[in-house]
Amino acid sequence: MPEELVMFPKATIARFPMYFRVLTEYSHQNIPLISSEEMAQKLGITSSQIRKDLSYFGSLGIRGAGYDVVYLLTKIKEVLGMDKRRRLAIIGAGKLGQALAGYSGLKQHGLEVAALFDTDPGKWGTSIGQLPIFPLTELASQKEKLGMEIAVLTVPASAAQDVANLAVEVGFKAFWNFAPVRLAVPEDVLVQYEDLVVGILTLSHHLARKFG
Amino acid sequence: MPEELVMFPKATIARFPMYFRVLTEYSHQNIPLISSEEMAQKLGITSSQIRKDLSYFGSLGIRGAGYDVVYLLTKIKEVLGMDKRRRLAIIGAGKLGQALAGYSGLKQHGLEVAALFDTDPGKWGTSIGQLPIFPLTELASQKEKLGMEIAVLTVPASAAQDVANLAVEVGFKAFWNFAPVRLAVPEDVLVQYEDLVVGILTLSHHLARKFG
DNA sequence: GTGAGATTGTGAAAATAATCACAAGGGAAG
DNA sequence: CTTCCCTTGTGATTATTTTCACAATCTCAC
Numbered sequence: 005m006p007e008e009l010v011m012f013p014k015a016t017i018a019r020f021p022m023y024f025r026v027l028t029e030y031s032h033q034n035i036p037l038i039s040s041e042e043m044a045q046k047l048g049i050t051s052s053q054i055r056k057d058l059s060y061f062g063s064l065g066i067r068g069a070g071y072d073v074v075y076l077l078t079k080i081k082e083v084l085g086m087d088k089r090r091r092l093a094i095i096g097a098g099k100l101g102q103a104l105a106g107y108s109g110l111k112q113h114g115l116e117v118a119a120l121f122d123t124d125p126g127k128w129g130t131s132i133g134q135l136p137i138f139p140l141t142e143l144a145s146q147k148e149k150l151g152m153e154i155a156v157l158t159v160p161a162s163a164a165q166d167v168a169n170l171a172v173e174v175g176f177k178a179f180w181n182f183a184p185v186r187l188a189v190p191e192d193v194l195v196q197y198e199d200l201v202v203g204i205l206t207l208s209h210h211l212a213r214k215f216g
Numbered sequence: 217m218p219e220e221l222v223m224f225p226k227a228t229i230a231r232f233p234m235y236f237r238v239l240t241e242y243s244h245q246n247i248p249l250i251s252s253e254e255m256a257q258k259l260g261i262t263s264s265q266i267r268k269d270l271s272y273f274g275s276l277g278i279r280g281a282g283y284d285v286v287y288l289l290t291k292i293k294e295v296l297g298m299d300k301r302r303r304l305a306i307i308g309a310g311k312l313g314q315a316l317a318g319y320s321g322l323k324q325h326g327l328e329v330a331a332l333f334d335t336d337p338g339k340w341g342t343s344i345g346q347l348p349i350f351p352l353t354e355l356a357s358q359k360e361k362l363g364m365e366i367a368v369l370t371v372p373a374s375a376a377q378d379v380a381n382l383a384v385e386v387g388f389k390a391f392w393n394f395a396p397v398r399l400a401v402p403e404d405v406l407v408q409y410e411d412l413v414v415g416i417l418t419l420s421h422h423l424a425r426k427f428g
Numbered sequence: 429g430t431g432a433g434a435t436t437g438t439g440a441a442a443a444t445a446a447t448c449a450c451a452a453g454g455g456a457a458g
Numbered sequence: 459c460t461t462c463c464c465t466t467g468t469g470a471t472t473a474t475t476t477t478c479a480c481a482a483t484c485t486c487a488c
Binding site: 013015050053056068 | 474475476477478479482483484485486
């Protein structure tokens with residue numbers, strides 16, 4: 005029989021990480037309940053939006069009281085795939101790759117960087133924190149050995165497609181792409197684009213509108 | 217008389233940086249015209265969306281031919297505030313701050329990191345590339361001297377609000393905040409939130425849905 | 429157990445965004 | 459100058475997202 009698959013709106017999914025943060029904070033402080041209004045204040049959004057978002061889980065709040073912090077946290081972890089540990093391969097051991105390798109936010113969300121890869125021989129054998137840097141040619145073998153399933157692309161735009169092709173070939177089905185280019189990949193491969201410039205240019209736009 | 221201020225939808229503004237990239241590429245190759253369909257192919261979106269987005273400028277395309285690359289580029293630069301050079305202060309000279317300091321994408325978009333700031337005395341006086349690291353206490357004086365107007369927060373979440381308060385005090389009106397906390401700031405201050413975890417967790421969600 | 433107060437869950441309405449489909453031009457060739 | 463072809467610009471439509479408003483129902487105090 006088909007598993008019950010609630011479809012969450014994209015906009016809702018994008019907010020779950022925020023909810024996760026607040027809930028984690030409350031959980032650490034052993035606060036058992038949180039209301040939508042309380043969350044809304046913390047996050048600067050409306051409480052009705054939060055309730056609507058959470059309603060896709062079905063009815064898991066407690067009327068008159070709020071939401072059970074631990075239970076809600078479990079549900080959000082589940083839907084974000086955080087119940088299973090995922091290992092990442094960072095391809096491109098430049099500044100950005102290194103910054104991500106050392107970013108504690110990943111581990112806090114069940115995401116573990118297992119290794120970095122680079123084409124620069126000068127970097128092979130060195131390490132970032134505890135993480136080894138391998139030649140890109142070892143991507144296939146290390147993927148097997150370390151059980152990595154997400155490829156993080158922190159290479160120059162000009163190299164991104166080639167690197168992606170290689171990663172697809174060795175079996176990666178998910179990409180987190182920081183290179184500002186659209187990747188051509190097979191149908192069944194997921195690509196999440198991350199473009200830092202969008203954020204700062206949005207800010208620049210508002211700044212220009214407001215102050216000239 | 218009030219300047220004509222066309223209001224661009226948020227979603228449209230978020231796509232302008234993509235358009236900027238394609239146009240820059242074409243401009244470098246001295247290709248004078250580009251059609252919405254051509255752009256759409258490059259970017260993996262629909263051509264009608266592009267036409268709709270560009271229609272907010274008024275009518276600047278050429279029917280039967282496409283858009284003048286250089287002219288369109290000028291318009292997009294203008295609306296994104298890229299016609300004026302903006303200087304950034306990076307507060308928090310950790311891995312992420314350093315990565316951003318060395319990120320060429322910023323300069324390519326008219327954004328110039330002028331200095332970094334940190335509370336760690338061990339970092340004072342050292343530099344990242346050509347960029348000096350100052351004590352946070354010098355924020356006010358260096359802001360004047362270097363003409364910085366955007367504060368980039370790459371400090372731990374626990375320090376973000378305090379640092380923001382200081383930056384507001386010395387006159388910053390725009391923040392690019394990488395710390396995963398909502399900042400309490402005066403009405404007239406702009407904050408652009410950047411949360412790397414959202415992207416990777418969205419990917420994780422789709423991965424979990426698709427492959428379990 | 430009862431009433432007062434709080435907070436959820438959710439249909440309906442409003443706002444925003446994306447897509448469609450085609451009339452209105454403009455270019456190019458002869 | 460006319461015809462054919464191409465691509466824009468845009469109203470209309472559809473889809474998605476947010477907000478509203480209130481009935482349902484749970485807690486807590488007594």
